[in-house]
Amino acid sequence: MTPAIQVDRVSKSFGGVQALGGVSLEVQQGEFFGLLGPNGAGKTTLISIIAGLTRATGGTTRVMGHDVVEDYRAARRALGVVPQELVFDPFFTVREALQIQSGYYGIRDNDAWIEEVIEHLDLTSKADTNMRALSGGMKRRVLVGQALVHKPPVIVLDEPTAGVDVELRQALWRFIRRLNRDGHTIVLTTHYLEEAEALCGRIAMLKQGQIVALDTTRNLLNRHSGCYVVLRVEPDRLPDALAAHVTERLEGGAYRLALKNYDEVENLMATLRAAGIKVHEMEVMQPDLEEVFVQIMQKAGTVNGKP
Amino acid sequence: MTGFYTLFYKEWLRFWKVKVQTILAPVLTALLYLLVFAHTLRSHAEVYPGVEYTAFLVPGLAMMAVLQNAFANSSSSLMQSKMTGNIVFVLLPPLSHREFFLAYLLAAMARGLVVGAGVFVAAMAFVDVPLANPGWALAHAIAGSGFMGALGVIAGIQSDKVDQLAAFQNFIILPLTFLSGVFYSIHSLPPFWQTFSHFNPIFYMIDGFRYGFFGQADVSPWLSLTIVTSSFLALSLLTFLLIRSGYKLRH
Numbered sequence A: 001m002t003p004a005i006q007v008d009r010v011s012k013s014f015g016g017v018q019a020l021g022g023v024s025l026e027v028q029q030g031e032f033f034g035l036l037g038p039n040g041a042g043k044t045t046l047i048s049i050i051a052g053l054t055r056a057t058g059g060t061t062r063v064m065g066h067d068v069v070e071d072y073r074a075a076r077r078a079l080g081v082v083p084q085e086l087v088f089d090p091f092f093t094v095r096e097a098l099q100i101q102s103g104y105y106g107i108r109d110n111d112a113w114i115e116e117v118i119e120h121l122d123l124t125s126k127a128d129t130n131m132r133a134l135s136g137g138m139k140r141r142v143l144v145g146q147a148l149v150h151k152p153p154v155i156v157l158d159e160p161t162a163g164v165d166v167e168l169r170q171a172l173w174r175f176i177r178r179l180n181r182d183g184h185t186i187v188l189t190t191h192y193l194e195e196a197e198a199l200c201g202r203i204a205m206l207k208q209g210q211i212v213a214l215d216t217t218r219n220l221l222n223r224h225s226g227c228y229v230v231l232r233v234e235p236d237r238l239p240d241a242l243a244a245h246v247t248e249r250l251e252g253g254a255y256r257l258a259l260k261n262y263d264e265v266e267n268l269m270a271t272l273r274a275a276g277i278k279v280h281e282m283e284v285m286q287p288d289l290e291e292v293f294v295q296i297m298q299k300a301g302t303v304n305g306k307p
Numbered sequence B: 001m002t003g004f005y006t007l008f009y010k011e012w013l014r015f016w017k018v019k020v021q022t023i024l025a026p027v028l029t030a031l032l033y034l035l036v037f038a039h040t041l042r043s044h045a046e047v048y049p050g051v052e053y054t055a056f057l058v059p060g061l062a063m064m065a066v067l068q069n070a071f072a073n074s075s076s077s078l079m080q081s082k083m084t085g086n087i088v089f090v091l092l093p094p095l096s097h098r099e100f101f102l103a104y105l106l107a108a109m110a111r112g113l114v115v116g117a118g119v120f121v122a123a124m125a126f127v128d129v130p131l132a133n134p135g136w137a138l139a140h141a142i143a144g145s146g147f148m149g150a151l152g153v154i155a156g157i158q159s160d161k162v163d164q165l166a167a168f169q170n171f172i173i174l175p176l177t178f179l180s181g182v183f184y185s186i187h188s189l190p191p192f193w194q195t196f197s198h199f200n201p202i203f204y205m206i207d208g209f210r211y212g213f214f215g216q217a218d219v220s221p222w223l224s225l226t227i228v229t230s231s232f233l234a235l236s237l238l239t240f241l242l243i244r245s246g247y248k249l250r251h
Protein backbone atom coordinates (compact mmCIF):
# COMPACT_ATOMS: atom_id res chain seq x y z
CA MET A 1 0.00 0.00 0.00
CA THR A 2 1.24 3.49 -0.81
CA PRO A 3 2.33 5.31 2.32
CA ALA A 4 0.12 8.27 3.24
CA ILE A 5 3.16 10.48 3.72
CA GLN A 6 6.75 9.91 2.66
CA VAL A 7 9.37 12.40 3.72
CA ASP A 8 12.82 11.61 2.35
CA ARG A 9 15.90 13.50 3.59
CA VAL A 10 14.05 16.78 3.65
CA SER A 11 15.98 19.84 4.69
CA LYS A 12 14.99 23.47 4.91
CA SER A 13 16.96 26.62 5.58
CA PHE A 14 15.53 30.08 6.09
CA GLY A 15 18.41 32.30 5.08
CA GLY A 16 21.16 31.08 7.37
CA VAL A 17 18.86 29.33 9.83
CA GLN A 18 18.48 25.60 9.36
CA ALA A 19 14.95 24.62 10.37
CA LEU A 20 15.14 21.02 9.14
CA GLY A 21 18.31 19.02 8.65
CA GLY A 22 17.54 15.94 6.58
CA VAL A 23 14.36 14.50 8.01
CA SER A 24 13.05 11.13 6.78
CA LEU A 25 9.87 9.44 7.88
CA GLU A 26 6.93 7.49 6.54
CA VAL A 27 3.38 7.49 7.76
CA GLN A 28 1.27 4.55 6.62
CA GLN A 29 -2.37 4.86 5.63
CA GLY A 30 -4.73 4.65 8.57
CA GLU A 31 -2.12 5.60 11.15
CA PHE A 32 -2.62 8.09 13.96
CA PHE A 33 0.78 9.70 14.00
CA GLY A 34 2.23 12.24 16.42
CA LEU A 35 4.91 14.80 15.67
CA LEU A 36 6.37 16.08 18.92
CA GLY A 37 9.14 18.46 19.79
CA PRO A 38 9.88 21.68 21.64
CA ASN A 39 9.09 25.08 20.12
CA GLY A 40 11.22 25.78 17.11
CA ALA A 41 12.00 22.11 16.51
CA GLY A 42 10.69 22.34 12.95
CA LYS A 43 7.28 20.70 13.23
CA THR A 44 5.38 23.50 11.48
CA THR A 45 8.09 23.77 8.84
CA LEU A 46 7.80 20.04 8.09
CA ILE A 47 4.01 20.28 7.87
CA SER A 48 4.30 23.32 5.59
CA ILE A 49 6.56 21.37 3.25
CA ILE A 50 4.13 18.44 3.18
CA ALA A 51 1.31 20.91 2.41
CA GLY A 52 3.28 22.74 -0.27
CA LEU A 53 3.16 26.02 1.69
CA THR A 54 6.93 25.99 1.91
CA ARG A 55 9.43 24.58 -0.54
CA ALA A 56 12.10 22.32 0.87
CA THR A 57 15.74 23.19 0.33
CA GLY A 58 16.48 19.52 -0.30
CA GLY A 59 14.83 16.10 -0.32
CA THR A 60 11.48 14.88 -1.58
CA THR A 61 8.03 14.66 -0.06
CA ARG A 62 5.05 12.64 -1.22
CA VAL A 63 1.44 12.54 -0.11
CA MET A 64 -0.40 9.35 -1.11
CA GLY A 65 2.42 8.77 -3.57
CA HIS A 66 2.19 12.19 -5.20
CA ASP A 67 5.23 14.45 -5.13
CA VAL A 68 4.24 17.72 -3.45
CA VAL A 69 6.12 19.81 -6.04
CA GLU A 70 5.93 17.84 -9.30
CA ASP A 71 2.40 16.54 -8.82
CA TYR A 72 1.16 19.24 -6.49
CA ARG A 73 -2.48 19.14 -7.47
CA ALA A 74 -2.96 15.45 -6.71
CA ALA A 75 -0.92 15.78 -3.50
CA ARG A 76 -3.02 18.69 -2.28
CA ARG A 77 -6.27 17.00 -3.14
CA ALA A 78 -5.28 14.13 -0.84
CA LEU A 79 -4.38 16.38 2.07
CA GLY A 80 -6.30 18.44 4.61
CA VAL A 81 -4.33 20.79 6.84
CA VAL A 82 -5.37 22.60 10.00
CA PRO A 83 -2.80 25.38 10.32
CA GLN A 84 -1.26 26.36 13.64
CA GLU A 85 -2.15 30.04 13.33
CA LEU A 86 -5.75 31.01 13.97
CA VAL A 87 -6.39 32.48 10.53
CA PHE A 88 -9.77 33.42 9.05
CA ASP A 89 -11.30 35.52 6.30
CA PRO A 90 -13.26 38.38 7.88
CA PHE A 91 -15.43 38.82 4.79
CA PHE A 92 -17.42 35.62 5.22
CA THR A 93 -19.72 33.65 7.49
CA VAL A 94 -18.89 30.14 8.68
CA ARG A 95 -20.98 28.48 5.98
CA GLU A 96 -19.63 30.75 3.24
CA ALA A 97 -16.07 30.02 4.36
CA LEU A 98 -16.71 26.28 4.10
CA GLN A 99 -18.50 26.57 0.75
CA ILE A 100 -15.73 28.67 -0.73
CA GLN A 101 -13.06 26.30 0.56
CA SER A 102 -14.94 23.41 -0.98
CA GLY A 103 -15.17 25.31 -4.27
CA TYR A 104 -11.38 25.70 -4.39
CA TYR A 105 -11.20 21.92 -4.61
CA GLY A 106 -13.59 21.99 -7.54
CA ILE A 107 -16.24 19.91 -5.80
CA ARG A 108 -19.81 20.20 -7.04
CA ASP A 109 -22.89 19.79 -4.86
CA ASN A 110 -21.03 19.50 -1.60
CA ASP A 111 -23.74 21.04 0.60
CA ALA A 112 -24.75 17.79 2.29
CA TRP A 113 -21.21 17.09 3.47
CA ILE A 114 -20.70 20.74 4.49
CA GLU A 115 -23.81 20.60 6.66
CA GLU A 116 -22.55 17.37 8.19
CA VAL A 117 -19.20 18.98 9.00
CA ILE A 118 -20.99 21.97 10.53
CA GLU A 119 -23.06 19.66 12.67
CA HIS A 120 -20.19 17.43 13.80
CA LEU A 121 -18.12 20.44 14.79
CA ASP A 122 -21.04 21.88 16.74
CA LEU A 123 -21.17 24.97 14.57
CA THR A 124 -24.85 24.81 13.65
CA SER A 125 -25.86 27.80 15.75
CA LYS A 126 -22.95 29.83 14.32
CA ALA A 127 -23.26 28.77 10.69
CA ASP A 128 -24.44 32.18 9.51
CA THR A 129 -22.28 34.23 11.86
CA ASN A 130 -19.43 36.27 10.41
CA MET A 131 -16.02 34.75 11.11
CA ARG A 132 -14.93 37.96 12.83
CA ALA A 133 -17.55 37.48 15.54
CA LEU A 134 -16.41 34.00 16.59
CA SER A 135 -14.36 33.12 19.66
CA GLY A 136 -10.94 31.55 19.23
CA GLY A 137 -12.25 28.07 19.92
CA MET A 138 -14.98 28.48 17.32
CA LYS A 139 -12.52 29.77 14.76
CA ARG A 140 -10.39 26.70 15.42
CA ARG A 141 -13.38 24.45 14.69
CA VAL A 142 -13.99 26.24 11.40
CA LEU A 143 -10.33 25.67 10.49
CA VAL A 144 -10.84 21.97 11.13
CA GLY A 145 -13.96 22.10 8.97
CA GLN A 146 -12.11 23.86 6.16
CA ALA A 147 -9.50 21.09 6.21
CA LEU A 148 -12.22 18.46 5.77
CA VAL A 149 -14.43 19.92 3.02
CA HIS A 150 -12.86 17.71 0.37
CA LYS A 151 -12.81 14.55 2.53
CA PRO A 152 -9.05 14.17 2.30
CA PRO A 153 -7.59 10.74 3.08
CA VAL A 154 -4.73 12.40 4.98
CA ILE A 155 -5.37 15.02 7.67
CA VAL A 156 -2.63 17.05 9.34
CA LEU A 157 -3.35 19.10 12.44
CA ASP A 158 -0.75 21.56 13.73
CA GLU A 159 -1.41 22.11 17.43
CA PRO A 160 -5.17 22.03 17.02
CA THR A 161 -5.81 22.24 20.74
CA ALA A 162 -3.45 25.07 21.65
CA GLY A 163 -5.41 27.60 23.68
CA VAL A 164 -8.63 25.63 23.41
CA ASP A 165 -10.75 24.83 26.47
CA VAL A 166 -11.00 21.29 27.83
CA GLU A 167 -14.51 20.64 26.60
CA LEU A 168 -13.77 21.55 23.01
CA ARG A 169 -10.51 19.65 23.17
CA GLN A 170 -12.32 16.48 24.06
CA ALA A 171 -15.01 17.02 21.45
CA LEU A 172 -12.36 17.67 18.85
CA TRP A 173 -10.45 14.49 19.70
CA ARG A 174 -13.63 12.43 19.61
CA PHE A 175 -14.28 13.75 16.12
CA ILE A 176 -10.73 13.17 14.94
CA ARG A 177 -10.69 9.66 16.40
CA ARG A 178 -13.83 8.94 14.46
CA LEU A 179 -12.21 10.18 11.27
CA ASN A 180 -9.28 7.89 11.98
CA ARG A 181 -11.61 4.94 12.56
CA ASP A 182 -13.27 5.75 9.23
CA GLY A 183 -9.90 5.25 7.56
CA HIS A 184 -8.38 8.75 7.48
CA THR A 185 -4.69 9.01 8.24
CA ILE A 186 -4.07 11.53 11.02
CA VAL A 187 -0.86 13.42 11.73
CA LEU A 188 -0.83 15.86 14.60
CA THR A 189 1.45 17.99 16.65
CA THR A 190 0.54 18.95 20.17
CA HIS A 191 2.07 20.27 23.32
CA TYR A 192 -0.16 18.10 25.47
CA LEU A 193 1.87 14.93 25.77
CA GLU A 194 -0.84 13.03 27.56
CA GLU A 195 -3.04 13.62 24.50
CA ALA A 196 -0.38 12.31 22.19
CA GLU A 197 0.13 9.29 24.45
CA ALA A 198 -3.57 8.50 24.44
CA LEU A 199 -4.17 9.06 20.73
CA CYS A 200 -1.09 8.30 18.68
CA GLY A 201 -0.03 4.84 17.61
CA ARG A 202 3.36 6.11 16.49
CA ILE A 203 5.39 9.15 17.35
CA ALA A 204 8.30 11.07 15.89
CA MET A 205 10.20 13.43 18.12
CA LEU A 206 11.97 16.35 16.54
CA LYS A 207 14.68 18.50 18.00
CA GLN A 208 16.47 21.28 16.16
CA GLY A 209 15.31 19.97 12.82
CA GLN A 210 16.41 16.38 13.45
CA ILE A 211 14.39 13.31 14.29
CA VAL A 212 15.65 12.09 17.66
CA ALA A 213 13.08 9.33 18.16
CA LEU A 214 10.69 7.51 15.85
CA ASP A 215 8.79 4.55 17.20
CA THR A 216 5.44 3.24 18.32
CA THR A 217 4.11 4.96 21.40
CA ARG A 218 4.30 1.67 23.31
CA ASN A 219 7.95 1.08 22.43
CA LEU A 220 8.81 4.64 23.41
CA LEU A 221 7.17 4.15 26.79
CA ASN A 222 8.92 0.80 27.26
CA ARG A 223 12.24 2.24 26.23
CA HIS A 224 12.16 4.12 29.49
CA SER A 225 12.76 1.07 31.65
CA GLY A 226 12.04 1.50 35.31
CA CYS A 227 9.32 3.00 37.35
CA TYR A 228 8.56 5.59 39.95
CA VAL A 229 7.52 5.13 43.53
CA VAL A 230 5.83 7.79 45.57
CA LEU A 231 6.15 7.15 49.31
CA ARG A 232 5.02 8.62 52.60
CA VAL A 233 6.71 7.14 55.61
CA GLU A 234 6.70 7.30 59.37
CA PRO A 235 9.05 8.46 60.78
CA ASP A 236 9.52 10.95 57.99
CA ARG A 237 13.02 10.02 56.82
CA LEU A 238 14.61 7.49 54.47
CA PRO A 239 17.61 5.26 55.10
CA ASP A 240 20.83 6.36 53.39
CA ALA A 241 20.67 3.42 51.01
CA LEU A 242 17.51 4.87 49.46
CA ALA A 243 18.44 8.53 49.48
CA ALA A 244 20.26 8.16 46.14
CA HIS A 245 17.02 7.16 44.43
CA VAL A 246 15.06 10.21 45.52
CA THR A 247 14.27 12.46 42.59
CA GLU A 248 11.93 14.83 44.26
CA ARG A 249 10.34 15.77 47.56
CA LEU A 250 6.69 16.34 46.79
CA GLU A 251 4.27 18.67 48.50
CA GLY A 252 2.78 17.08 51.57
CA GLY A 253 6.07 15.40 52.43
CA ALA A 254 5.99 12.46 50.01
CA TYR A 255 9.22 11.22 48.41
CA ARG A 256 9.46 10.38 44.75
CA LEU A 257 11.98 7.70 43.94
CA ALA A 258 13.17 6.41 40.60
CA LEU A 259 13.83 2.68 40.36
CA LYS A 260 15.56 0.75 37.61
CA ASN A 261 12.86 -1.89 37.43
CA TYR A 262 9.94 -3.38 39.28
CA ASP A 263 12.13 -5.92 41.11
CA GLU A 264 13.68 -3.07 43.02
CA VAL A 265 10.36 -2.36 44.66
CA GLU A 266 10.84 -5.48 46.78
CA ASN A 267 14.32 -4.42 47.88
CA LEU A 268 12.94 -1.03 48.75
CA MET A 269 10.32 -2.54 51.01
CA ALA A 270 12.91 -4.78 52.67
CA THR A 271 15.25 -1.86 53.31
CA LEU A 272 12.44 0.15 54.87
CA ARG A 273 11.34 -2.72 57.06
CA ALA A 274 14.90 -3.35 58.23
CA ALA A 275 15.21 0.31 59.20
CA GLY A 276 11.94 0.13 61.13
CA ILE A 277 10.23 2.63 58.89
CA LYS A 278 6.49 2.26 58.34
CA VAL A 279 4.90 2.92 54.94
CA HIS A 280 1.89 5.22 55.13
CA GLU A 281 1.14 5.57 51.51
CA MET A 282 2.73 4.13 48.41
CA GLU A 283 2.11 4.37 44.71
CA VAL A 284 4.07 2.69 41.92
CA MET A 285 3.88 4.54 38.60
CA GLN A 286 4.89 3.84 35.03
CA PRO A 287 6.78 6.59 33.32
CA ASP A 288 4.53 8.56 30.99
CA LEU A 289 5.30 10.09 27.64
CA GLU A 290 6.31 13.34 29.26
CA GLU A 291 9.10 11.57 31.15
CA VAL A 292 10.22 9.80 27.99
CA PHE A 293 10.10 13.06 26.07
CA VAL A 294 12.23 14.92 28.60
CA GLN A 295 14.73 12.08 28.69
CA ILE A 296 15.01 11.81 24.92
CA MET A 297 15.39 15.56 24.52
CA GLN A 298 18.15 15.67 27.15
CA LYS A 299 19.98 12.75 25.60
CA ALA A 300 19.69 14.24 22.12
CA GLY A 301 21.11 17.46 23.48
CA THR A 302 24.28 15.82 24.73
CA VAL A 303 24.70 13.66 21.62
CA ASN A 304 24.66 16.66 19.33
CA GLY A 305 26.88 18.58 21.71
CA LYS A 306 24.32 21.34 21.69
CA PRO A 307 22.19 22.12 24.71
CA MET B 1 -17.84 24.92 -9.51
CA THR B 2 -14.21 24.98 -10.50
CA GLY B 3 -11.40 26.22 -8.31
CA PHE B 4 -10.82 29.12 -10.66
CA TYR B 5 -14.42 30.22 -10.65
CA THR B 6 -14.60 30.02 -6.85
CA LEU B 7 -11.48 32.13 -6.36
CA PHE B 8 -12.72 34.67 -8.89
CA TYR B 9 -16.09 34.78 -7.18
CA LYS B 10 -14.46 35.19 -3.77
CA GLU B 11 -12.33 38.05 -5.08
CA TRP B 12 -15.41 39.62 -6.62
CA LEU B 13 -17.32 39.34 -3.34
CA ARG B 14 -14.40 40.84 -1.48
CA PHE B 15 -14.88 44.21 -3.17
CA TRP B 16 -18.58 43.92 -3.90
CA LYS B 17 -19.44 43.43 -0.23
CA VAL B 18 -17.83 46.79 0.56
CA LYS B 19 -18.84 48.64 -2.58
CA VAL B 20 -19.26 52.00 -0.87
CA GLN B 21 -15.53 51.94 -0.26
CA THR B 22 -14.40 50.16 -3.41
CA ILE B 23 -16.71 51.56 -6.06
CA LEU B 24 -18.65 54.56 -4.85
CA ALA B 25 -15.70 56.33 -3.25
CA PRO B 26 -13.47 56.27 -6.36
CA VAL B 27 -16.39 57.39 -8.54
CA LEU B 28 -16.94 60.33 -6.22
CA THR B 29 -13.23 61.20 -6.28
CA ALA B 30 -13.27 61.26 -10.09
CA LEU B 31 -16.31 63.52 -10.09
CA LEU B 32 -14.56 65.92 -7.72
CA TYR B 33 -11.59 66.09 -10.10
CA LEU B 34 -13.99 66.76 -12.92
CA LEU B 35 -15.71 69.54 -11.01
CA VAL B 36 -12.54 71.29 -9.89
CA PHE B 37 -10.42 70.93 -13.03
CA ALA B 38 -13.25 71.63 -15.43
CA HIS B 39 -14.22 74.74 -13.55
CA THR B 40 -10.70 76.14 -13.24
CA LEU B 41 -9.28 75.10 -16.62
CA ARG B 42 -12.23 75.32 -18.98
CA SER B 43 -11.43 78.78 -20.21
CA HIS B 44 -7.72 78.03 -20.72
CA ALA B 45 -7.67 74.88 -22.71
CA GLU B 46 -9.21 73.47 -25.79
CA VAL B 47 -7.21 70.33 -26.38
CA TYR B 48 -8.86 69.04 -29.52
CA PRO B 49 -10.73 71.26 -31.91
CA GLY B 50 -14.41 71.15 -31.22
CA VAL B 51 -14.02 69.26 -27.95
CA GLU B 52 -14.79 71.08 -24.76
CA TYR B 53 -12.20 70.63 -22.01
CA THR B 54 -14.78 69.19 -19.62
CA ALA B 55 -15.68 66.51 -22.16
CA PHE B 56 -11.99 65.90 -22.90
CA LEU B 57 -11.42 65.25 -19.21
CA VAL B 58 -14.10 62.57 -18.74
CA PRO B 59 -12.48 59.62 -20.58
CA GLY B 60 -9.14 60.37 -18.94
CA LEU B 61 -10.68 60.36 -15.49
CA ALA B 62 -12.67 57.22 -16.25
CA MET B 63 -9.57 55.42 -17.49
CA MET B 64 -7.54 56.61 -14.51
CA ALA B 65 -10.20 55.12 -12.26
CA VAL B 66 -10.12 51.85 -14.21
CA LEU B 67 -6.35 51.61 -13.87
CA GLN B 68 -6.03 52.64 -10.24
CA ASN B 69 -8.82 50.38 -9.07
CA ALA B 70 -7.63 47.37 -11.01
CA PHE B 71 -4.26 47.81 -9.36
CA ALA B 72 -5.76 48.42 -5.93
CA ASN B 73 -7.88 45.30 -6.06
CA SER B 74 -5.31 42.61 -6.72
CA SER B 75 -2.54 44.30 -4.76
CA SER B 76 -4.50 44.96 -1.57
CA SER B 77 -6.26 41.61 -1.64
CA LEU B 78 -3.01 39.66 -1.89
CA MET B 79 -1.15 41.80 0.60
CA GLN B 80 -3.94 41.62 3.17
CA SER B 81 -4.25 37.87 2.77
CA LYS B 82 -0.53 37.50 3.32
CA MET B 83 -0.56 39.80 6.34
CA THR B 84 -3.51 38.12 8.04
CA GLY B 85 -2.27 34.69 7.04
CA ASN B 86 -5.53 33.64 5.40
CA ILE B 87 -3.63 33.28 2.12
CA VAL B 88 -3.21 29.64 3.23
CA PHE B 89 -6.82 29.04 2.23
CA VAL B 90 -5.89 29.53 -1.42
CA LEU B 91 -2.41 28.03 -1.14
CA LEU B 92 -3.56 24.70 0.31
CA PRO B 93 -6.08 23.69 -2.41
CA PRO B 94 -5.04 22.22 -5.77
CA LEU B 95 -5.51 25.48 -7.69
CA SER B 96 -3.16 25.56 -10.65
CA HIS B 97 -0.80 28.51 -11.08
CA ARG B 98 -2.86 29.62 -14.05
CA GLU B 99 -6.15 29.48 -12.15
CA PHE B 100 -4.60 31.44 -9.31
CA PHE B 101 -3.28 34.14 -11.62
CA LEU B 102 -6.39 34.44 -13.77
CA ALA B 103 -8.75 34.66 -10.80
CA TYR B 104 -6.88 37.57 -9.23
CA LEU B 105 -6.37 39.19 -12.61
CA LEU B 106 -9.98 39.00 -13.78
CA ALA B 107 -11.40 40.17 -10.45
CA ALA B 108 -9.07 43.17 -10.60
CA MET B 109 -10.15 43.91 -14.17
CA ALA B 110 -13.78 43.57 -13.16
CA ARG B 111 -13.41 46.08 -10.34
CA GLY B 112 -11.54 48.51 -12.61
CA LEU B 113 -14.14 48.26 -15.35
CA VAL B 114 -17.07 48.61 -12.93
CA VAL B 115 -15.57 51.74 -11.38
CA GLY B 116 -14.65 53.15 -14.80
CA ALA B 117 -18.19 52.58 -16.07
CA GLY B 118 -19.47 54.23 -12.89
CA VAL B 119 -17.34 57.31 -13.50
CA PHE B 120 -18.49 57.53 -17.11
CA VAL B 121 -22.17 57.14 -16.29
CA ALA B 122 -22.00 59.62 -13.41
CA ALA B 123 -20.13 62.16 -15.53
CA MET B 124 -22.79 61.87 -18.27
CA ALA B 125 -25.14 63.58 -15.86
CA PHE B 126 -23.02 66.73 -16.11
CA VAL B 127 -21.24 66.59 -19.46
CA ASP B 128 -22.06 65.51 -22.99
CA VAL B 129 -19.38 63.10 -24.14
CA PRO B 130 -19.52 61.58 -27.62
CA LEU B 131 -18.82 57.87 -28.06
CA ALA B 132 -17.36 57.72 -31.54
CA ASN B 133 -15.78 54.24 -31.51
CA PRO B 134 -16.79 52.32 -28.38
CA GLY B 135 -14.82 49.29 -29.55
CA TRP B 136 -11.52 51.16 -29.25
CA ALA B 137 -12.46 52.39 -25.80
CA LEU B 138 -13.41 48.93 -24.60
CA ALA B 139 -10.31 47.26 -26.03
CA HIS B 140 -8.04 49.75 -24.28
CA ALA B 141 -10.00 49.52 -21.04
CA ILE B 142 -9.69 45.73 -21.01
CA ALA B 143 -6.00 45.60 -21.88
CA GLY B 144 -5.20 48.52 -19.57
CA SER B 145 -7.06 47.09 -16.59
CA GLY B 146 -5.36 43.76 -17.26
CA PHE B 147 -1.95 45.41 -17.22
CA MET B 148 -2.66 47.13 -13.93
CA GLY B 149 -4.33 44.06 -12.43
CA ALA B 150 -1.22 42.02 -13.18
CA LEU B 151 1.00 44.78 -11.80
CA GLY B 152 -1.15 44.70 -8.67
CA VAL B 153 -0.57 40.96 -8.31
CA ILE B 154 3.19 41.57 -8.44
CA ALA B 155 2.99 44.45 -5.95
CA GLY B 156 0.76 42.45 -3.61
CA ILE B 157 3.12 39.48 -3.65
CA GLN B 158 6.13 41.72 -3.17
CA SER B 159 4.73 43.80 -0.29
CA ASP B 160 4.80 42.48 3.25
CA LYS B 161 3.48 45.63 4.88
CA VAL B 162 0.91 48.31 4.19
CA ASP B 163 3.54 51.01 3.76
CA GLN B 164 5.46 49.03 1.13
CA LEU B 165 2.34 48.81 -0.96
CA ALA B 166 1.57 52.48 -0.28
CA ALA B 167 5.05 53.38 -1.53
CA PHE B 168 4.47 51.37 -4.70
CA GLN B 169 1.19 53.19 -5.18
CA ASN B 170 2.46 56.70 -4.37
CA PHE B 171 5.83 56.60 -6.09
CA ILE B 172 5.06 54.50 -9.17
CA ILE B 173 1.37 54.20 -9.96
CA LEU B 174 0.25 57.71 -9.09
CA PRO B 175 3.03 59.58 -10.95
CA LEU B 176 2.66 57.36 -14.01
CA THR B 177 -1.10 57.89 -14.16
CA PHE B 178 -0.85 61.65 -13.55
CA LEU B 179 1.90 62.03 -16.13
CA SER B 180 0.00 60.08 -18.74
CA GLY B 181 -2.16 62.82 -20.21
CA VAL B 182 -5.28 62.43 -18.13
CA PHE B 183 -5.62 66.17 -17.72
CA TYR B 184 -3.96 67.38 -20.90
CA SER B 185 -2.76 66.41 -24.33
CA ILE B 186 0.94 65.61 -24.23
CA HIS B 187 1.39 67.98 -27.19
CA SER B 188 1.03 70.76 -24.67
CA LEU B 189 4.08 69.49 -22.74
CA PRO B 190 7.71 70.63 -23.17
CA PRO B 191 9.65 68.30 -25.51
CA PHE B 192 11.44 66.43 -22.70
CA TRP B 193 8.20 65.41 -21.02
CA GLN B 194 6.65 64.57 -24.36
CA THR B 195 9.44 62.11 -25.01
CA PHE B 196 9.16 60.81 -21.46
CA SER B 197 5.44 60.20 -21.92
CA HIS B 198 6.13 57.97 -24.91
CA PHE B 199 7.87 55.52 -22.59
CA ASN B 200 4.92 55.40 -20.23
CA PRO B 201 2.54 52.57 -21.15
CA ILE B 202 -0.25 54.30 -19.25
CA PHE B 203 -0.08 57.18 -21.71
CA TYR B 204 -1.09 54.81 -24.52
CA MET B 205 -3.91 53.35 -22.41
CA ILE B 206 -5.41 56.79 -21.85
CA ASP B 207 -4.77 58.01 -25.36
CA GLY B 208 -6.22 54.97 -27.10
CA PHE B 209 -9.16 54.94 -24.73
CA ARG B 210 -9.85 58.58 -25.50
CA TYR B 211 -9.76 57.85 -29.23
CA GLY B 212 -12.81 55.68 -28.68
CA PHE B 213 -14.73 58.76 -27.58
CA PHE B 214 -13.54 61.56 -29.84
CA GLY B 215 -12.17 59.74 -32.85
CA GLN B 216 -8.93 61.70 -32.41
CA ALA B 217 -5.90 61.23 -30.18
CA ASP B 218 -2.22 62.10 -29.78
CA VAL B 219 -1.03 58.91 -31.49
CA SER B 220 -2.67 56.29 -33.71
CA PRO B 221 -5.03 53.98 -31.83
CA TRP B 222 -3.39 51.01 -33.57
CA LEU B 223 -0.08 51.99 -32.07
CA SER B 224 -1.68 52.43 -28.62
CA LEU B 225 -3.48 49.13 -28.73
CA THR B 226 -0.39 47.28 -29.92
CA ILE B 227 1.72 48.74 -27.14
CA VAL B 228 -0.91 48.31 -24.44
CA THR B 229 -1.76 44.74 -25.43
CA SER B 230 1.83 43.63 -25.72
CA SER B 231 2.71 45.26 -22.38
CA PHE B 232 -0.25 43.47 -20.84
CA LEU B 233 0.77 40.11 -22.26
CA ALA B 234 4.42 40.53 -21.33
CA LEU B 235 3.56 41.56 -17.77
CA SER B 236 1.08 38.68 -17.50
CA LEU B 237 3.77 36.22 -18.44
CA LEU B 238 6.10 37.72 -15.86
CA THR B 239 3.41 37.58 -13.18
CA PHE B 240 2.57 34.01 -14.04
CA LEU B 241 6.21 32.99 -13.77
CA LEU B 242 6.47 34.79 -10.43
CA ILE B 243 3.47 32.89 -9.09
CA ARG B 244 4.81 29.62 -10.41
CA SER B 245 8.15 30.21 -8.73
CA GLY B 246 6.36 30.51 -5.38
CA TYR B 247 8.21 33.77 -4.70
CA LYS B 248 7.11 35.16 -1.33
CA LEU B 249 4.04 32.92 -1.38
CA ARG B 250 5.55 29.53 -0.75
CA HIS B 251 8.84 30.57 0.76
Ligand SMILES: Nc1ncnc2c1ncn2[C@@H]1O[C@H](COP(=O)(O)OP(=O)(O)O)[C@@H](O)[C@H]1O
Residues within 6 Å of the ligand: A014, A017, A018, A019, A037, A038, A039, A040, A041, A042, A043, A044, A045, A046
Ligand atom coordinates in the same frame (compact mmCIF):
# COMPACT_ATOMS: atom_id res chain seq x y z
N1 LIG C 1 9.37 31.96 7.66
C1 LIG C 1 10.45 31.76 8.44
N2 LIG C 1 11.52 32.56 8.32
C2 LIG C 1 12.61 32.37 9.08
N3 LIG C 1 12.74 31.41 10.00
C3 LIG C 1 11.72 30.58 10.18
C4 LIG C 1 10.51 30.71 9.42
N4 LIG C 1 9.65 29.75 9.81
C5 LIG C 1 10.28 29.04 10.77
N5 LIG C 1 11.51 29.54 11.00
C6 LIG C 1 12.51 29.00 11.97
O1 LIG C 1 12.59 27.61 11.77
C7 LIG C 1 12.66 26.93 12.99
C8 LIG C 1 11.53 25.93 13.12
O2 LIG C 1 10.31 26.59 13.29
P1 LIG C 1 8.91 25.85 13.33
O3 LIG C 1 8.86 24.90 12.20
O4 LIG C 1 7.86 26.88 13.40
O5 LIG C 1 9.00 25.07 14.70
P2 LIG C 1 7.84 24.37 15.57
O6 LIG C 1 6.60 24.34 14.76
O7 LIG C 1 8.38 23.02 15.86
O8 LIG C 1 7.69 25.19 16.79
C9 LIG C 1 12.65 28.00 14.08
O9 LIG C 1 13.99 28.27 14.44
C10 LIG C 1 12.03 29.18 13.41
O10 LIG C 1 12.49 30.36 13.97
Ligand SMILES: [Mg+2]
Residues within 6 Å of the ligand: A043, A044, A045, A084, A158
Ligand atom coordinates in the same frame (compact mmCIF):
# COMPACT_ATOMS: atom_id res chain seq x y z
MG1 LIG D 1 4.74 25.09 15.19
